[in-house]
Structure formats: C-alpha cells, structure tokens
Amino acid sequence: MEKDIVKYIGEVLSDLYVVDPKNVAISLERTKPGIEGDYTIVVFPFVKYSKKSPMDTAKEIGVSLKARCEDIDSYNVIQGFLNISMTHEYWVNRLNSLAQAKKADDDSNKPLIMVEFSSPNTNKPLHLGHLRNNFLGDSVSRIVKAAGNRVMKVNLVNDRGIHICKSMIAWLKWGDGITPEKAGVKGDKLVGDFYVLFNNKYKEELEELKKSGLSDEEAEKKSPLMAETRSMLQKWEAGDKDVRKVWEMMNSWVYAGFDETYKKIGISFDRIYYESQTYLLGKSIVTKGLDRGVFVRDEDSSVWIDLTKEGLDRKILLRSDGTTVYMTQDIGTAAQRFAEYNPEKLIYVVGNEQDYHFAVLKKVVQKLGEDYHDRIFHLSYGMVELPEGKMKSREGTVVDADDLVADMIETARSISEENGKLGDIDEAEKNKIIEMIAVGALKYFILKVDPKKQMVFNPKESIDFNGNTGPFIQYTHARICSVLRNAKAQNISVSKRVSEDVRLLDKEISLIASVCSYGKIVDEAAKKLDPGQIANYVYNLCKEYNQFYHDHSILKETDANIIQLRLLLSQQVALTIKNCMNMLGIEVPEVM
RNA sequence: GGUCCAGUAGCUCAGCUGGAUAGAGCAACGGCCUUCUAAGCCGUAGGCCAUGGGUUCGAAUCCCGUCUGGAUCACCA
Numbered sequence: 314m315e316k317d318i319v320k321y322i323g324e325v326l327s328d329l330y331v332v333d334p335k336n337v338a339i340s341l342e343r344t345k346p347g348i349e350g351d352y353t354i355v356v357f358p359f360v361k362y363s364k365k366s367p368m369d370t371a372k373e374i375g376v377s378l379k380a381r382c383e384d385i386d387s388y389n390v391i392q393g394f395l396n397i398s399m400t401h402e403y404w405v406n407r408l409n410s411l412a413q414a415k416k417a418d419d420d421s422n423k424p425l426i427m428v429e430f431s432s433p434n435t436n437k438p439l440h441l442g443h444l445r446n447n448f449l450g451d452s453v454s455r456i457v458k459a460a461g462n463r464v465m466k467v468n469l470v471n472d473r474g475i476h477i478c479k480s481m482i483a484w485l486k487w488g489d490g491i492t493p494e495k496a497g498v499k500g501d502k503l504v505g506d507f508y509v510l511f512n513n514k515y516k517e518e519l520e521e522l523k524k525s526g527l528s529d530e531e532a533e534k535k536s537p538l539m540a541e542t543r544s545m546l547q548k549w550e551a552g553d554k555d556v557r558k559v560w561e562m563m564n565s566w567v568y569a570g571f572d573e574t575y576k577k578i579g580i581s582f583d584r585i586y587y588e589s590q591t592y593l594l595g596k597s598i599v600t601k602g603l604d605r606g607v608f609v610r611d612e613d614s615s616v617w618i619d620l621t622k623e624g625l626d627r628k629i630l631l632r633s634d635g636t637t638v639y640m641t642q643d644i645g646t647a648a649q650r651f652a653e654y655n656p657e658k659l660i661y662v663v664g665n666e667q668d669y670h671f672a673v674l675k676k677v678v679q680k681l682g683e684d685y686h687d688r689i690f691h692l693s694y695g696m697v698e699l700p701e702g703k704m705k706s707r708e709g710t711v712v713d714a715d716d717l718v719a720d721m722i723e724t725a726r727s728i729s730e731e732n733g734k735l736g737d738i739d740e741a742e743k744n745k746i747i748e749m750i751a752v753g754a755l756k757y758f759i760l761k762v763d764p765k766k767q768m769v770f771n772p773k774e775s776i777d778f779n780g781n782t783g784p785f786i787q788y789t790h791a792r793i794c795s796v797l798r799n800a801k802a803q804n805i806s807v808s809k810r811v812s813e814d815v816r817l818l819d820k821e822i823s824l825i826a827s828v829c830s831y832g833k834i835v836d837e838a839a840k841k842l843d844p845g846q847i848a849n850y851v852y853n854l855c856k857e858y859n860q861f862y863h864d865h866s867i868l869k870e871t872d873a874n875i876i877q878l879r880l881l882l883s884q885q886v887a888l889t890i891k892n893c894m895n896m897l898g899i900e901v902p903e904v905m
Numbered sequence: 906g907g908u909c910c911a912g913u914a915g916c917u918c919a920g921c922u923g924g925a926u927a928g929a930g931c932a933a934c935g936g937c938c939u940u941c942u943a944a945g946c947c948g949u950a951g952g953c954c955a956u957g958g959g960u961u962c963g964a965a966u967c968c969c970g971u972c973u974g975g976a977u978c979a980c981c982a
Contacts, residue, residue, distance in 0.1 A: 338922095340924095342924095345925065345926095347926090348925075353924095353925090357963080360962085367962085391925070393924080393925090393962085393963095394925065434982080471982070474981085474982065475982095476981085476982080588982090613980085615980060624908075625908085625978085626907095626908095626978060629979080629980055631980085632980040633980060636980085638979095638981080638982080639981075639982045664976090665910065665975090665976060666975095666976055667976095667977090668908095668909060668910080668976075668977070669908080669976090670977090670982095672908095693909095695911080695975080695976090696975075696976080700916090728944070729944090732943090732944070734942065734944095750944085762917085762918065762919095763919085765910070765911085766910085767910085767911075767975065767976090768917085768918085769917065769918095770917095771916085771917085774916090774931085777917095777931065777944095779945090780929080780930040780931060780944095781917095781919090781929060781930045782930080785944065785945085787944085788942080789944095791942070791944090792941090792942050792944095792945080794942095795941070795942050796941050796942090798941095799941055845918095849919060849920090849929095852919095852930090853929090856929085860945095862941080862946085863937095863943095863946045866940080867941060868941050869941070904942085905942085905944075
C-alpha cells in the first residue's frame with residue numbers, strides 16, 4: 314500500500330538525516346506518463362536536511378528505500394525526482410487483495426451527515442438551475458455515504474408566502490375550476506402557469522392605474538389584485554378554511570408534478586420539510602437572544618443583529634410587526650435539526666447568491682452560543698447560464714427540466730437505434746437503458762464541473778454522447794460486461810486470485826494502480842464536497858481501460874494466467890466504474 | 906462603493922494543499938471495424954494559464970495591485 318511506502322520513506326529519512334518524519338511532508342505521487350516508474354517522491358523538501366544536491370539526496374534515499382522495502386523493484390532519479398518501480402508480484406497482490414476486499418457494513422456507529430437540497434418553490438416548475446442543485450445534493454450525499462458516514466437527505470419545500478397566494482388568486486379568478494387532469498398538464502406546470510398569469514394581469518392593472526396619473530409606487534399600493542393577495546395571506550395565516558382548502562389542493566397538484574420529475578431523474582429524500590410548518594420556528598430563539606442582549610430592538614420594535622464588527626452588516630431577524638423573516642426560519646430549522654438528529658454536519662446545497670445569507674446564519678448561531686455553528690456548511694454552487702447569459706422567464710429562455718430530460722431521451726434513443734446494439738432486447742428493458750443513458754449524460758455533464766464555478770449550458774448544441782461524457786463511461790462498463798459474458802460463455806471463470814508469476818504490461822500496472830486509488834479519491838471528493846473529483850477519476854480510468862482494450866486481447870490470449878489477470882482486472886475496473894457512477898447518481902447498463 | 910467568487914486552446918472544462926514537457930473532450934483535418942461492443946482507439950493542428958509586480962531552487966497554482974465577468978449588501982424568500 315502507498316501508506317507503507319510513505320512509512321518506509323519516513324524511516325529512511327529518520328535514519329539518514331536524523332529528522333522526525335512527522336515534521337516532514339512526504340508526498341508520494343503516481344509517476345507521470347512517459348517516465349519510468351510507478352511512484353514518484355519529490356526530494357526537494359528533504360534537501361535542507363541532507364545538505365546535499367537534490368540528485369545525491371534522491372540517490373541515497375533510493376538506495377536505502379530499496380534495501381528496506383522488498384516490493385521495490387528498481388528506481389531512477391531525474392533531477393529532484395525519485396521514481397520507484399514496484400515489483401510485478403506487488404501489483405498482482407494489490408489486484409488480488411482488491412478482489413478479496415470485504416465490505417464492512419455496520420452503519421450504526423458512523424457519523425450522521427444531513428444534506429439539505431432541492432428546496433423548490435411550489436410556484437415554479439423545476440428548471441436547469443434546479444437540476445444542478447438536485448444532482449449536486451444527491452451526489453454529495455452518496456459520496457459522503459461512500460466515505461463512511463450515515464446520510465440523511467432532506468428537502469425544505471417553500472410552500473407558503475405571498476407568492477403562493479398569487480397563483481391561488483389567479484386560479485380562483487380565471488381558472489374556471491380547471492385541474493391538471495382536465496387540462497392534461499403536469500400539476501407543477503399548471504400552477505406555474507397561474508403564477509405567470511397573475512403577474513401578467515397585475516402588470517396590466519398597474520399600467521391602467523398609471524394611466525390615471527398615479528406614480529409607480531402609488532399604483533402598487535392601490536392595486537386591487539395585490540390587496541386581495543395580501544388579504545389572502547392574512548387569511549391563510551389565520552387558518553381560514555376555504556383558503557387552506559384551495560392551498561392544499563393546488564399544492565397537492567404541484568407535489569404530484571414534482572414527484573414525477575424527481576422519479577425521472579432518480580432523486581429521493583429521507584425527509585421533506587415544509588415551510589408552512591417551519592416558518593414560525595426561530596421566533597422564540599430570537600426572543601430569548603434578545604433577552605440575553607445578543608440582538609437589539611429598534612425603536613419601531615423590529616429586532617436586529619449587528620455584525621458590522623465581523624465584516625458583515627446589520628441584519629433583521631424580526632419585523633416591526635413581530636413576524637419572522639427567512640433568517641429567523643433558518644435559525645429555527647437548524648436548531649430543530651440539531652435537537653432532533655444531532656448531525657455531525659449539516660450541509661446546505663444552495664446557490665452562491667445565498668453566500669451572504671449563510672455567512673450571517675453561521676454568525677448568528679455562533680453568537681447565540683450554539684456549539685453547532687461550526688457544523689453548518691454551505692455547499693455553494695454557481696449559476697447555470699446559457700451562452701447568451703442568464704435564463705430569463707420573461708424572454709422565455711428558461712430551460713424546463715422535464716423538457717430537457719425528454720429531449721435527452723429522444724437523442725439517446727435515436728443514437729441507440731443507429732448503433733442497433735439493443736436489437737433483441739425487449740421494449741421495456743430497452744427504454745430503461747435509454748433513459749439511463751439520457752439521464753446519465755445530463756447528470757455527468759453537470760456534475761463534472763467544479764460546483765463553485767458557474768457553468769455554461771448550450772441547449773442548442775445539446776449534450777454530447779461521445780468523449781468525456783456519461784455515456785462514454787457507461788459504454789466502457791457495458792463493454793467490460795460483454796467481455797465477461799463472453800468469458801462465461803466459453804466456460805472461463807474469473808478467479809479471485811491470480812498467479813504471482815505473471816509478467817505485467819505497463820498499461821496493466823497503471824490500471825491496477827488507478828483502481829487502487831479509488832478510496833483516496835472518494836475521501837478527497839467527500840472532503841471537498843466535489844463530485845467533479847469522482848467524474849474526473851472515473852473518466853480517466855475508462856480512457857485508460859479503453860486504450861488497453863484496444864491494444865490487447867483478453868480472451869484470445871494464449872497464457873491462461875494472463876487471461877485470468879486481465880479478466881480480474883476488467884472485473885475490478887467495471888466494479889469501480891459502477892461505484893463511481895453510483896456516487897454521481899448514474900446507473901450503468903450491462904448492454905448498450 | 907464594501908464583501909465574496911471566477912478568468913487556462915475557437916467552445917466546454919480538468920489541473921490550484923507550489924514540482925518534470927500545462928491536460929481532456931467538442932469542433933476541424935487524417936487514419937483504424939472479416940478479430941473480445943467503433944457511444945471506441947490512434948494521429949495532426951490549436952496556449953504570453955486575463956494582466957503587472959512579488960515570494961523561491963521552482964509559480965497556472967501562494968501574496969499584492971489592475972482589468973473583465975458574476976453574485977451579494979431588503980421589514981422578499
């Protein structure tokens with residue numbers, strides 16, 4: 314293992330230069346392609362201890378290291394780089410131990426990580442931006458789980474507020490009793506349409522009012538539509554039965570629509586919170602904080618926190634009428650979650666326009682003296698933009714999630730039919746594979762990009778199915794499965810232990826080394842909360858495997874030991890691909 | 906204006922806890938299917954890593970300035 318090699322290097326340093334290896338950063342990296350060696354040690358940092366040239370330092374470390382570790386076959390020194398080559402037996406053993414590794418599966422003692430994501434607004438059908446949120450949240454949950462944690466995926470639905478009343482008013486006024494069934498439209502789309510309708514009617518009304526000489530502000534105040542909406546919100550808050558009934562009905566339409574989309578893109582939650590149930594939370598916490606002098610009350614009796622000393626601003630926590638704001642609610646839900654589940658980490662997957670909000674939230678919680686303030690993480694991600702800039706509903710450039718998925722499926726279907734490899738599979742299975750490819754292409758496209766960066770999506774050029782894409786990786790998996798099927802058909806079974814006597818090709822060694830670094834990559838991705846790390850890794854693994862596959866035959870090899878080695882290696886690569894794609898929330902087919 | 910994030914090939918992105926010749930894919934051009942899946946493989950071409958300085962054996966990577974783009978600074982959520 315790499316760890317053992319690092320340990321040996323430490324011992325060598327300690328012997329040669331009398332330094333405590335704990336104080337020296339030892340970096341062991343894979344040797345760059347084109348240079349002889351498997352691992353590379355950069356010796357520049359050791360020069361100050363050896364008081365010799367980098368070349369001589371590398372050489373003497375090489376001598377001692379080889380003497381100490383029998384797995385090292387040879388070494389060479391180029392400039393300040395010590396490249397070591399491991400023996401073939403070492404690599405065969407690494408492969409064998411991969412095949413025999415068992416999974417530990419007792420979850421109960423693992424730390425709990427809670428991930429909040431998706432958090433849709435019931436007025437707006439899901440679009441491209443939401444997809445990035447959902448894919449990231451889902452993937453990060455899976456990665457964190459793979460890295461050895463328990464995970465709880467939660468969703469906080471924004472189901473109340475003045476904006477929700479707008480679509481209700483529009484439906485009551487102009488809906489004529491229409492339902493998603495009657496309209497033949499998904500529920501979330503129908504409600505979204507009424508929200509748009511309200512805004513259009515409201516705009517018309519304002520224009521009318523302004524014609525009679527009112528200013529913008531006066532018109533807004535006088536608008537009967539808005540007055541009606543405000544009064545509806547009050548009724549809602551008072552629990553008015555009629556209002557609640559409409560609200561519940563329209564929400565149920567939206568949830569049915571959302572569920573359909575979530576199912577299509579393979580997203581699920583362990584618990585769904587609703588703002589209608591959480592928006593009052595936090596008020597008592599703020600009141601108590603006020604008593605303790607953490608917060609201040611203004612003359613108009615609104616409550617604030619002063620964070621100017623922390624480099625932030627003053628932030629309101631309770632309005633002058635005593636009602637809560639967004640921040641108040643988040644203070645409440647955080648307290649509730651830590652009280653109820655006490656997670657090790659609470660990760661919020663929310664766009665970077667909320668960076669400030671979460672900076673404030675953490676500070677407020679800290680000032681309240683809660684020990685969980687440093688367990689709150691904001692996974693902030695960048696906007697998804699179109700080539701011409703931001704998506705604008707006004708200009709009709711919003712890329713709807715359902716439409717996009719449907720388009721992807723159509724493209725996947727036509728490519729698949731062109732290739733004609735799914736010929737003799739039954740229709741249901743075929744559709745399943747096509748959807749797998751379509752959703753896989755979409756998820757991979759979005760997840761391979763560093764979350765914090767804003768990304769560009771071009772709907773016209775669509776998403777590729779060749780190159781660094783989900784389908785490429787799925788294809789590699791299907792290809793390996795095909796080889797394994799052929800082996801089985803020829804009655805060749807895959808042994809879990811390959812003979813140590815086989816001589817390995819460079820490409821085989823490098824593939825084994827790549828598969829071996831899986832665990833390290835998962836830890837890294839979990840630490841950074843970055844699915845892109847996994848995507849990059851699995852892409853490189855596939856590329857490497859395909860090169861190997863192209864240059865060398867597996868089943869036509871004459872040496873039975875080599876067949877065994879290549880089959881086992883192929884099987885392990887396929888397993889690694891499957892695990893990686895699973896962490897991205899992408900399924901892999903056995904045929905495509 | 907303050908704060909935060911980003912700027913790498915024509916396009917979309919890796920690489921960023923300093924290390925060898927800055928990598929992929931797409932698009933362009935040229936090869937490879939009677940042989941385990943060609944959604945694949947190989948090759949050609951494409952770069953003042955926004956810019957100016959600094960730190961050092963060494964900078965795309967760290968620090969400072971400048972320019973450009975985005976976000977944010979509500980009794981909205």
